[in-house]
Amino acid sequence: MEPFERIVTDHGPVVLRVCRAVLGPDDAEDAWAETFLAAMRAYPDLPPGANVQAWLVTIAHRKAIDMLRANRRRALPVGDVPERPAETGRPDAWDGDLWNALRALPERQRAAVAYHYLAGLPYREIAAITGGTPDAARRAAADGIRKLRGTYPARPADQTGADR
Amino acid sequence: MTTTSGTPEERLLASLPAHDPAALDRLRARLAERAERSGLLDVAYRTVDTPVGSLLLAATERGLVRVAFAVQDHEAVLADLAERVSPRILAAPARLDAAGRQLDEYFAGRRTRFDLPLDLALAKGFRREVLAQLPRIAYGSTESYARVAAAAGSPRAVRAVGTACATNPLPLVIPCHRVVRSDGSAGGYAGGAAAKHHLLALEAAA
Structure with missing residues (x-):
C-alpha cells in the first residue's frame, strides 16, 4: 500500500478543482480538508486495486452534500446575495465569472460536470x-455544459489561444 | 494563460486552475495538523539537509522510528514504512522538530548524545539486542564488531552484528558508525563509506 502522502500528492490537485467547482471559493478548502481527513482514516481498509480517484470523489461528494445542506439551513434568500467579485481581481479568474455561472446550475448538473470533465470519471462511476x-x-x-456555454461565454483568447 | 489544448469542455473550465501550489501547501499543512490532533498520523516525516546529505526522519506517536540516508532511496524507505508500520504517513515536520534540531547540533559539534524518544518497531530479535548495546559506545570512540558481539552475549555472532548495524533503522542516533573492523578500518555503512568517515572524523575532532 502506498504511503498516504503519495495519495495526497497524486490526487490533491484534482480533488481541490472538483471541490471548487461544486462548492465555490468559500467552502472548497474546508471540503478538501474534510475529504482527505476522512480518506486517511479509511485508507488502511481500501481494497487493493481500488480506483483511488473515484473513491476520493465519492468522499468529497458526501462532504459537499453535507456542506450544501448546512449552507441551506442558514441560507439567505439567493436574491440577497451580492454578486461576488473576482477575488484575484482578474476578469478571467475562476472565482469570479466561472463560479457565478457554475453556481447557477442545479447541484446535480454541477456535480456531473465536475466529476466527468474535471475528475475524468465515466458516467457509470458518477451514477x-x-x-x-x-x-x-x-x-x-450535457445540460450543465450547455447552460454554462450560455452564461459563461468563452472569451476571444480562449478561442485563439493567445496569452495574456 | 489560456490554451487551445483539450476538449471544448476543458477549455470552458480552464480558468479553474489545474495546479495551485500555494493552496495545496496550505491544505497539506492543515491536513497534517488535523490528522495529528485526530490521532490518525501514524507516521510523520520530513527531510533535513546535513553534511552527509539529505536525511529522512520519520516518527510514530511513540518516537523516532527511522533515519535514512539519500543513498537508501527515501521513496523506498517510505514504501517500507507504509508496509511495516502504517500507510497513514504524511510529510509533517512538526513532530520531527526536536530530532532535526539535535542533528543540527550534532553536526555542528555541539552535541555528543541524542535525547529523543525512540520507537524500535523496525528492529527485531537479536538485531534489536545489538542496537541496545551501541549507545554505550562513547562519542569519539569506536568498538569492533567482535566486541559488540561479545557484549550482546554472542561472541561468535560477529557477522550478525554486522547485519544489525547495516540494517539499523536509526543510524546516527543509534551510533552504529562507531562499530568498526578489528583491524581498525571503518567497515561498511548504510550511508556509504564516505559518510562513516565523515562522522568518525567529526567526533574525533570535537
Whole structure:
C-alpha cells in the first residue's frame, strides 16, 4: 500500500478543482480538508486495486452534500446575495465569472460536470456516486455544459489561444 | 494563460486552475495538523539537509522510528514504512522538530548524545539486542564488531552484528558508525563509506 502522502500528492490537485467547482471559493478548502481527513482514516481498509480517484470523489461528494445542506439551513434568500467579485481581481479568474455561472446550475448538473470533465470519471462511476442511472448522469453533464456555454461565454483568447 | 489544448469542455473550465501550489501547501499543512490532533498520523516525516546529505526522519506517536540516508532511496524507505508500520504517513515536520534540531547540533559539534524518544518497531530479535548495546559506545570512540558481539552475549555472532548495524533503522542516533573492523578500518555503512568517515572524523575532532 502506498504511503498516504503519495495519495495526497497524486490526487490533491484534482480533488481541490472538483471541490471548487461544486462548492465555490468559500467552502472548497474546508471540503478538501474534510475529504482527505476522512480518506486517511479509511485508507488502511481500501481494497487493493481500488480506483483511488473515484473513491476520493465519492468522499468529497458526501462532504459537499453535507456542506450544501448546512449552507441551506442558514441560507439567505439567493436574491440577497451580492454578486461576488473576482477575488484575484482578474476578469478571467475562476472565482469570479466561472463560479457565478457554475453556481447557477442545479447541484446535480454541477456535480456531473465536475466529476466527468474535471475528475475524468465515466458516467457509470458518477451514477454510483450521485445515484440515478449512467444515462441520467450523462444528460446532467450535457445540460450543465450547455447552460454554462450560455452564461459563461468563452472569451476571444480562449478561442485563439493567445496569452495574456 | 489560456490554451487551445483539450476538449471544448476543458477549455470552458480552464480558468479553474489545474495546479495551485500555494493552496495545496496550505491544505497539506492543515491536513497534517488535523490528522495529528485526530490521532490518525501514524507516521510523520520530513527531510533535513546535513553534511552527509539529505536525511529522512520519520516518527510514530511513540518516537523516532527511522533515519535514512539519500543513498537508501527515501521513496523506498517510505514504501517500507507504509508496509511495516502504517500507510497513514504524511510529510509533517512538526513532530520531527526536536530530532532535526539535535542533528543540527550534532553536526555542528555541539552535541555528543541524542535525547529523543525512540520507537524500535523496525528492529527485531537479536538485531534489536545489538542496537541496545551501541549507545554505550562513547562519542569519539569506536568498538569492533567482535566486541559488540561479545557484549550482546554472542561472541561468535560477529557477522550478525554486522547485519544489525547495516540494517539499523536509526543510524546516527543509534551510533552504529562507531562499530568498526578489528583491524581498525571503518567497515561498511548504510550511508556509504564516505559518510562513516565523515562522522568518525567529526567526533574525533570535537
